[in-house]
Amino acid sequence: MDELVVRTEVYADPEDVYDFLLDFSRYARYSEYLRDVRTLEGDGGPGTRYALAFAWWKVTYTAHSRVTGVEPPEWIDWEITKDIDADGCWRVTPKSGEGRESGESEGEDESEESGEREREREVDSRNLGRPPACKVALEVEFDPGSASSDALDLPRLVSFDWVLRKAIPLIRREAERVVERAVRDLEGSTRDVELDVYVDSERV
Template sequence: MDELVVSTEVYADPEDVYAFLLDFPRYANYSEYLREVRTLEGEGGPNTRYALTFAWWKITYTAHSRVTGVDPPELIDWEITKDIDASGCWRVTPAETDAGRDDAGTAGDSTDPTDRPCEVALEVEFDPSSASSDALDLPTLVSFDWVLKKAIPLIRGEAERVVERAVRDLEGSTRDIDLDVYVDSERI
């Protein structure tokens, strides 16, 4: 399994971040290649199923996913349910607080959760060798292996773009966003 984790800080209430990320159809607004997310069944909780339509180069593909578990306001687990072994999660880690102390270590009276950032992380695991070559209707003379070789490196950029754009919408402003990116494969 290849692993990719993209994380950053967001100045928003963890409950608001969680509710925002639970809205899977919104993700099409943040991705270059994700054209549409349709809800097939459910309302965002466990066993909610989605159809995610991707378009890249001359290829259009609809992946099917399912929310496998939630732990509000910190975790949304999901998996792809056909054509490839892939899963992941959104993780929201609330800021640690020093009861009544501000960042300078002095007494503070702010209870605004946006005063301290929480961390948001998109974690993805997938096995490229599990991808089904029957899933795509490829142009003549285009091999499935060539498509995989070209598409896998795009996953990192897409994950970074989704996290950056989601944070900007959550905060309601544009700022330089520092991403921490972990990959365990040279393919990504």
């Protein structure tokens, strides 16, 4: 299985982040290629099914997904239910002992702080009165070899393998875009969102 994980920090309450991410229909606003998300069944909990309409180049495709498990406010698991072996999850982890609650003295020499600490303080200054940051991760696993060639109606002279070679590398960029834009909406800001990306794949 190929694996992709995109992590970042959010200055919002974990419960609010979880509720926000549970609404799959909003994801189309953050993606370049996802045009629409339609709820087929359920209310966001386990068993909820969605139809996700994608469009890229001359190819359109509707994926079907199902929520397989939830643990508020910590995680939402889902899987793709046809045409490819793929699943993923959102993880929300409260930060403790960091940021404004770290107990650092006001007289600390800022010249000795790491670049990461300085960035945290800049974000803190724009989020006074807001809860400490939590960490959010979008984790995806998929097997490109399991993709069904019957899933797409392709133009003449275009091979399924060619489409896979072109489309799979877009997954990382799409995941980063979704996480980044979701964080900005959650925070109500336009700050630069720093992403920590892990990839275990020769294709992504």
